[in-house]
Amino acid sequence: MIMQQQKTSMLEIRDLHANVEDREILKGVNLVVNAGEVHSIMGPNGSGKSTLAQVLAGRDTYQVTRGEIIYRGRNLLDMSPEERACEGVFLAFQYPVEIPGVSTQYFLRAALNAVRWHRDEEELDAIDFLKFLKQRMQIVEMDEGLLTRAVNEGFSGGEKKRNEVLQMAVLEPKLAIMDETDSGLDIDALRIVADGVNQLRSDERAFIVITHYQRLLDYIVPDFVHVLVDGRIVKSGDKTLAHELEERGYSWIEQQTVTEQPVAS
Amino acid sequence: MTTTADITDACAEKFARYAGLLDGELPSWLLPIREAALAQFTKQGFPTVRDEEWRHTNITPLAETEFESADPDATRVSPGQIRRFRLGAGNETALVFVNGYFAEHLSDVAALPKGVRVMDLAKALAADLPAVRNHYARYAGIGKNAFAALNTAFAGRGAFVEIPRGAMVETPIHLLYVSCEEEPTVAHPRNLIVAGEGSQFRVIEHYVALDQGVYFNNVVTEVVAAENVVGDHCKVIRESNRAYHIATLGIHQARSSHISSQTICLGGALVRNDINSVLNGEGAHCDLDGLYMLGGKQHADNHLRVEHRSPHTSSREFFRGILDDRSQGVFCGRIIVRPGAQKIDAKQTNKNLLLSDRAQINTKPQLEILADDVKCTHGATIGQIDEDAIFYLRSRGISEDAARSLLTYAFAGESLAQVRDRRLRAQLEQLVLSRLPNGELLRGLA
Numbered sequence: 042m043i044m045q046q047q048k049t050s051m052l053e054i055r056d057l058h059a060n061v062e063d064r065e066i067l068k069g070v071n072l073v074v075n076a077g078e079v080h081s082i083m084g085p086n087g088s089g090k091s092t093l094a095q096v097l098a099g100r101d102t103y104q105v106t107r108g109e110i111i112y113r114g115r116n117l118l119d120m121s122p123e124e125r126a127c128e129g130v131f132l133a134f135q136y137p138v139e140i141p142g143v144s145t146q147y148f149l150r151a152a153l154n155a156v157r158w159h160r161d162e163e164e165l166d167a168i169d170f171l172k173f174l175k176q177r178m179q180i181v182e183m184d185e186g187l188l189t190r191a192v193n194e195g196f197s198g199g200e201k202k203r204n205e206v207l208q209m210a211v212l213e214p215k216l217a218i219m220d221e222t223d224s225g226l227d228i229d230a231l232r233i234v235a236d237g238v239n240q241l242r243s244d245e246r247a248f249i250v251i252t253h254y255q256r257l258l259d260y261i262v263p264d265f266v267h268v269l270v271d272g273r274i275v276k277s278g279d280k281t282l283a284h285e286l287e288e289r290g291y292s293w294i295e296q297q298t299v300t301e302q303p304v305a306s
Numbered sequence: 307m308t309t310t311a312d313i314t315d316a317c318a319e320k321f322a323r324y325a326g327l328l329d330g331e332l333p334s335w336l337l338p339i340r341e342a343a344l345a346q347f348t349k350q351g352f353p354t355v356r357d358e359e360w361r362h363t364n365i366t367p368l369a370e371t372e373f374e375s376a377d378p379d380a381t382r383v384s385p386g387q388i389r390r391f392r393l394g395a396g397n398e399t400a401l402v403f404v405n406g407y408f409a410e411h412l413s414d415v416a417a418l419p420k421g422v423r424v425m426d427l428a429k430a431l432a433a434d435l436p437a438v439r440n441h442y443a444r445y446a447g448i449g450k451n452a453f454a455a456l457n458t459a460f461a462g463r464g465a466f467v468e469i470p471r472g473a474m475v476e477t478p479i480h481l482l483y484v485s486c487e488e489e490p491t492v493a494h495p496r497n498l499i500v501a502g503e504g505s506q507f508r509v510i511e512h513y514v515a516l517d518q519g520v521y522f523n524n525v526v527t528e529v530v531a532a533e534n535v536v537g538d539h540c541k542v543i544r545e546s547n548r549a550y551h552i553a554t555l556g557i558h559q560a561r562s563s564h565i566s567s568q569t570i571c572l573g574g575a576l577v578r579n580d581i582n583s584v585l586n587g588e589g590a591h592c593d594l595d596g597l598y599m600l601g602g603k604q605h606a607d608n609h610l611r612v613e614h615r616s617p618h619t620s621s622r623e624f625f626r627g628i629l630d631d632r633s634q635g636v637f638c639g640r641i642i643v644r645p646g647a648q649k650i651d652a653k654q655t656n657k658n659l660l661l662s663d664r665a666q667i668n669t670k671p672q673l674e675i676l677a678d679d680v681k682c683t684h685g686a687t688i689g690q691i692d693e694d695a696i697f698y699l700r701s702r703g704i705s706e707d708a709a710r711s712l713l714t715y716a717f718a719g720e721s722l723a724q725v726r727d728r729r730l731r732a733q734l735e736q737l738v739l740s741r742l743p744n745g746e747l748l749r750g751l752a
Contacts, residue, residue: 141720155704
C-alpha cells in the first residue's frame, strides 16, 4: 500500500450519495484531491456542503447510500471517526462543541497522544507537550489563559474557531476539512484564522475549505473552486470562479446546471 | 414473616442489655436522652415507602436483616491494611474505627493547636467534657427521623472534635471508619464537632470497607459552628457494595459562619443521607455539594434540608448524580425560609447523568418560603451523554469508550474539584477512573 501512495490521490470521492433520515442530501458527488492542493467548496445554504464534511469525518447520523470514498488507497467509509482522525483526516467544525469539565490543554494532549499512539510514536509527557503546544499556539495567536479553561466553554466565536485551527496545528493532519470556519468571524479573527491555515499549508497536506462567501478565499487562496448545488458539484474552476460567484450569485450557476456537466479536477 | 413491630420490640430488648455496656462511666444526663430516643424510635418504627420522606427508598431488606454488634476487638486490622485510605503517612491527625470501635493502634493525633481536642467520643462522654454536655444530641433532630433516634439510643462511640475560640486547624482531621465483618453487624457511629467563635477547621468523614460484607452503619454527625467559624466538612462513602449506610448530618450555624460540606457517595448497597443545615444568625452561609456515582443495583438517597432562620443568610446546594445499570438515585432538597428571615439568597441545583436505560432518578425541590424578600432558585436536570461531544472527541482521535469515559469523568470531576484535600481528591479521582471503561487512558486528567 505504501508503494501505491505515490500514484494514488489523497482523496477520491466517487458518486457519493448520502441521506439524513431518508432525505437525500448528497446526490452523486465526485471530487479528487491531491496532496498539497487547496480545494474550496462553495454553494448556497442547504446544498449539502456541511453534510459532505460530516460524512468525511464519519458522523453516523448521515447514511451513505451509494458511492465510495478512497483516502490514501483505503476505503474511508470502513473506518471509525477516531481511526480517520488517527490516519490524518481532520474536520474543523462549523459549530465547535463545548465540553464542560475537560480543560483545553488536557483535551489537546489526549487527542495528540491518541494519534501518536496509533502511529506507534511515544506519548508526550505533560512537560514536553506543553512546550510543543506553546509553540503551536503562536500560529493562531491564542491566549494561554484558554488552555486551562474547559474546551470551548464560554469561548467567543473567534476563540472557538481559533481553537479549531490550534487543534489542526497540534494534530498535523494530512487532509484538513474546514467547515465554514469563516462564519461569524470579524475581519481580525478571520485574518488570524486564515494566517494560521496558510502557515500549515504544505506539499504533503491537502485542504478542503467549505465556505459560503468568497471573502475567506481572499486570505486562503485555493487552487480549485467547486460549486455544490443540490447535492452535486455542478461547476469547478480556479480561484476566479469564486469572484464570479461573488458578483453574480449562486442563481446564475443553478440555472446553468441543467446543461453543464460537472468537472472533477 | 417478621413485622416491623417485632423488629422494634427486638431493638428495645437489645437496648436493655446494651445500655450498661459502654466503656467507662457515663454522665448522668446521657441516660434520659437515650431513653427518650428509644421511646421515639419504638413509637415510630422503621419508615416505610408510605412515609413521604421515604417514598422512593425502601428499607425493607435492612429492616428484615438481623444485625448483631460487631466483635469489639479492633486490633485484628493492621496499619498496612488501611494504608491506602490514609491521607499522609504518620503526619495526619486520624481517628480510626474498626466496625464502629475506636482503634487506638491505628490512630494518630499529630501536633494540634492548643486546646484542640480530637478524641474518641466514649472517652469524652466518660470525662463529661462541658462541650459534649452542652451540644450532644441537640442538632440532629430525631423528631421525625427514626434512624437518628435509633442512633441516639445506642450511640456512644465515634469522634469528638473541639476547636476552641480563635483556633485554626489547617490540616484536615480524618475520621476513618473501617468495616470488615462477614456477619451482618451494626454500628452507630456518632460524631460531634464543636467549633468555637472565629475558629477554622477541616474534617473528613471517611467510610471504607476491607471486604464485601453485609453491615449497617447508622451514623449521626453533628456540627455546631459559633460566630465567624469557617469550616469544611467532607464525607466520603466507600462502603461495601452489600452494606447499608444511613446517616444524618446536622449542621447548626451562628452569625457570619461559613460551612462547606461535600457528600461523595461511591459505595454501599443502600445509602441515605439526611443533611440538615440550620442558618441561625445573620450572615451565615453554607455550601452543600455532593456526588453520587452508582452502578449495579445501588440505591442512594440524599435528602437536604436547609433552614434559613435569620435574615441575610445564604445557601448553595449542588448535587450531581451519575447512574449506570439498574441503580437508583433520589434527591430531595427542601429550603425553608422562616417568617421575618428577609434578604435570603438560596440556590439549589441537581444534575443527573443517566448512563443506562434502566437507571432511575427521582429529584424533587421543596421550597417553603414564609418571608417576602427572598431570592430562591432551584433547578434539576436529567440527561444522557451529549452525542455531539462524543463525535467531537472521536473526530480528534479519541476512541468512543474513552470519549464516553472522559465526559462522564468530567461530569464527576466538577464535584470532586470541591474536595479540598489534595490527597483525598487524588484517591477519589483514581476511584472514579477505575469504574470507567478505558479509565486508565484518562489518568493525568486532573
